[in-house]
Amino acid sequence: MSQVSLPPPLHPELPLTALAPMQDVTNHWFMKVIAHYGSPDYFFTEYFRVNDTSRLNRNILAAITQNDTGRPIFAQMIGESIPDLVRTAIELCNYNIAGIDLNMGCPAPRIYRKNVGGGLLLSPEKVDRILGELRQAVNDRPMTVKMRVGFENTDTFYEILDLINRHSIDLLSLHGRTVKDMYHGPVKYDLIASAVKRVHCPVLANGDIHSATKALEVLSQTGAAGVMVGRWAVGNPWIFNQIRQALRGEPITPVPFFEVRNYIDRLWQTPTAASMPMRSRLGYLKMFLNYIALTVDETGDFLRLMRQTQTEVELLNLCDRVFLTDLTKNLALAPSLSL
Incomplete structure (x- = not known):
C-alpha cells in the first residue's frame, strides 16, 4: 500500500x-x-x-x-x-x-x-x-x-x-x-x-x-x-x-475582551440551546468557559466565580462584568499556564 x-x-x-x-x-x-x-x-x-x-x-x-x-x-x-x-x-x-x-x-x-x-x-x-x-x-x-x-x-x-x-x-x-x-x-x-x-x-x-x-x-x-x-x-x-x-512574521492582531464576550454569545447560540434544560445549557457553557478562563485571568478569580454561578443570567452578567467593563483590555497573547 x-x-x-x-x-x-x-x-x-x-x-x-x-x-x-x-x-x-x-x-x-x-x-x-x-x-x-x-x-x-x-x-x-x-x-x-x-x-x-x-x-x-x-x-x-x-x-x-x-x-x-x-x-x-x-x-x-x-x-x-x-x-x-x-x-x-x-x-x-x-x-x-x-x-x-x-x-x-x-x-x-x-x-x-x-x-x-x-x-x-x-x-x-x-x-x-x-x-x-x-x-x-x-x-x-x-x-x-x-x-x-x-x-x-x-x-x-x-x-x-x-x-x-x-x-x-x-x-x-x-x-x-x-x-x-x-x-x-x-x-x-x-x-x-x-x-x-x-x-x-x-x-x-x-x-x-x-x-x-x-x-x-x-x-x-x-x-x-x-x-x-x-x-x-x-x-x-x-x-x-x-x-x-x-x-509570516506579521504582528499578531490583538483580540479585545469585548470580542471574547461576543465569542461566548456565539458558543451559546447553538441550534439546540433553546430546547435544552437550563441546567444543561449552563453546564454546556461552563465547559467552554473553563478553557476561556485559562486565557483571560491569571488569578483564577473568573474561573472560581464562573463555577459558582447558578443561573444563565448570573453567568452572563459575570461575563459582562469581566469582558465589557474595560474596553481597552485584550486577550493575553501568552496565557498563564499556572491554572
Whole structure:
C-alpha cells in the first residue's frame, strides 16, 4: 500500500494546522464557530465509538454531513474490534470525509481500561493488525492516527512508529505525553522530533500549544509538518489566524475582551440551546468557559466565580462584568499556564 495525498491545506507554503478532536467539544456547531474566527487546515470529529453493536452516532455524523466550514474533516474512530473498525471505516467512507483517523491516545481511564484509545499503545501486535486491516479497507482515502508517546512509559514508542511506516499511514498527530500523564507535566517535544525523523508521513505536534509564539517554538524544536491545537483553541478561537500571522512574521492582531464576550454569545447560540434544560445549557457553557478562563485571568478569580454561578443570567452578567467593563483590555497573547 502506498500513501494517499492529504487534502490541500489553506496555505500550502505554511506548516499545517489542525483542531484536535475533543469529546463533547468539537461538534458541528463548535467547528462552525472556529471557522468564523479563522479555520485550521483540518478538522477532526469527536470519536465514533466502535464495537459489535455500534452504529454511526448521528450527532457526530452531523459535523460531516452539515460541514459548512469550507475545510476538510477527518472522521475519528475509537475501538479495538477489527471487523467492527473495518465495517465502520467503510461506512464512513460513504460520506464526504477527508480520511479516517484512529484514536490511539485517549487518556480517560474509562476508555483505556477497555483496551481502546491510549490502551492500544500497550499492544503493538494489536496495533499492527488493526492498522493492516484498516489500511486495506481504506485504500483510496487518507488513513491517519492520533496517539501519545506511550502508555505509562515510552517502551513501545519506536515499535509503534515503525508500524505507522509499515502500514503507510498518511498523517500522524502526536501528543508528547504518555496516557498516564493525562494533561500534566512537560510535553516531550524531543520525542516528537524523533518521530518526525523516523516516520515517512507528516507529523502534527500536539500538546500545550497555547499561543502562536509557542507554535513557532514547537515547529522549530520538532521539525513537525504542523501543529494540532486542542484546549487552547477553545479558549482562543483566533489562535489559528495568529499562528499564520506569526509564521509570516506579521504582528499578531490583538483580540479585545469585548470580542471574547461576543465569542461566548456565539458558543451559546447553538441550534439546540433553546430546547435544552437550563441546567444543561449552563453546564454546556461552563465547559467552554473553563478553557476561556485559562486565557483571560491569571488569578483564577473568573474561573472560581464562573463555577459558582447558578443561573444563565448570573453567568452572563459575570461575563459582562469581566469582558465589557474595560474596553481597552485584550486577550493575553501568552496565557498563564499556572491554572
